[in-house]
Amino acid sequence: MTTHPTAGPTAHPTTHPTTLPQRDPAAAAAERPRPLVARSSLVDRLFLLVARAGGTLVLAVMVSLGGYLALRASGALRTAGLSFLTTQEWNPDAGRGHFGIAAVLTGTVLIGAIAVSLALPLALGCALYISEYAPRRLKRTLIGLVDLMAAVPSVVYGLWGFVLLQYQLAGTARWISTYLGWIPLLKVTGTDPDDPLSPPTVYVASSAMAGTVVAFMITPIMCSIMREVFDQAPAGEREGAYALGSTRWGMIRSVVLPFGRGGVIGGTMLGLGRALGETISVYLILSMHFEIRWHVLQTGGSAVAPLIALRYGDSSPFAISALMAAGLALFLLTLVVNFAAAAVVARSRSGAAS
Template sequence: MPTEVIEHRAAASATPRRLTTVRGQQDILFRAAARSGGLTVLTIMTLVGVFLFVRGFDAITDAGTAFITTEAWSPNEGNFGIAAVLFGTVTIATIAIVLAVPLSIGTALYISEFAPRGLKRSLITIVDLMAAVPSVVYGLWGFLWLTDAILPIAEWISTHFGWIPIFDVDGFEPGDPLSTTTVFTASAFIAGIVVGLMVTPIASSIMREAFSQAPVGEREGALALGATRWGMVTAVVLPFGRGGIIGGTMLGLGRALGETIAVYLVISPVFVIQPNILQTGTNSISSLVALRFNEASEFELSALMAAGLALFLMTLVINFGASMVIARSRSGAESEG
């Protein structure tokens, strides 16, 4: 065979073949529907951001950078900012997540790994129903029952850990019979507990779904090698469900940052930065909007829209950051079978 023919055939075999996919009508319709849904969501989010920016533009240009650093809220007097409410929003959300994440992981692990088969379906239904309870119900529960029940705990924390600045309470002296527990009411601590119990079912459902997808072969392999049930959970289930843990936590954080009614019913609004989480008085951006919206002047309404824009952007940054973290730690990527 001539050398030219051999070289031509070798070159032809080295060229990668192009694979063509023939899509049916159902695949085309599904792809079009999926793309349309994604574009619709992005369009709506963009329009929301543009709306908030346009409506809040007057307040933003009037306040300038002081809008981020000012604690007071008196737009009609030209002295306003979101420093206090932004700090309160982050404080309440942080307390909620610190409470919700261990509860969510524990609940999800128990349902997926340890609960009896007959009880598992009932627990799943109960957790899903708790996620559907309106926030006003949690707010009323926190206002009417939790506040009184949590006061002794808050007092005990301040008595024994008051040397830590965040647990110190102005006007409270441990052991003084004249000290009153009213200084512990309507605090960021109570609001954070209410919001934490609200976001726990949502985060727990997401984590449970991730844990239940852990490969059966890796589970059985770990048990066959002599691992205990808990050893199998720590070596296989938790690493596999890492993305679900992060996703559930960030979804809960987004819910905690934007919670309105439950926080509004529990807190006592103040417009100063309140670093003492056990002490009466805190605030949040969402509750500020709910409190002032009906009676706001035109300029104050612009300031409220600017505050809403700040919350919108903060939530977007958190969600985008979470998606990047999840993309780098896909479920099962680092499991130890």
């Protein structure tokens, strides 16, 4: 009988550290991705040159315009000092403390705010209807009409508002002051709204009337910008919303509006910039009063651009310097609005939330 020796303790195999093969540096360098060098053609270089020249020219024009206004306004600013920002009166020839932009700058902001408040819902609703609801044949007609309205000169809107609109809206202004006069902005002093014999002229030539006319002017521009952005909403996400059972309004709320947020903000700020600098239509409607008037429904108001148009022709050299200072303030205000709009749009790019 053959006997086998008893196996001892289980022997563990001896492990040896694995050594990685050394790579050839030349081979490793050969495996690295080669940098891609784009060889631009002559057309690309020309396009880049034209784009840089255009950007530089725009920047140079803005700097030159600001420098010219600052140079011409330096005499009035040195004379007025900080009182230029706090004085409501406008009589530059009387000297320091008798001219300033407190009233006209406040009136400019009020008219611009009224115009944007009225134009934003109109432009947004019109853009959504043209983009999402209008039939194809009607859509082309509406686009042409909106673009045509944007091309109408401002003096036409001003004449329309001066001759017809403000007198037609006097009754509406009286109704608002009667029932909403407890709001400080909508209060009208010096008249009894319940008196049927009170003259309607107290409700015309006001900041509200001027803002209403400017709102009709900026609505087509805002609508065109918003519509173009809404039309670029991705078709795949539209169809996906419908596939999930969404209604048309649900698709608009979840896809189109988030995608077009930047366009809405950009169009609104562009309209505000034009409203702040509007001259002839506000000049035709507004009755200039050099005092801060928060009652926007009451006759009288002020703005920077109509002030320059009203006083430039018969002003002394020092008064022209004061008008240049007012123009410089309007220029800086417009720049602040545009830079703020650019910052907001950059944080809410179209399509970022869709």
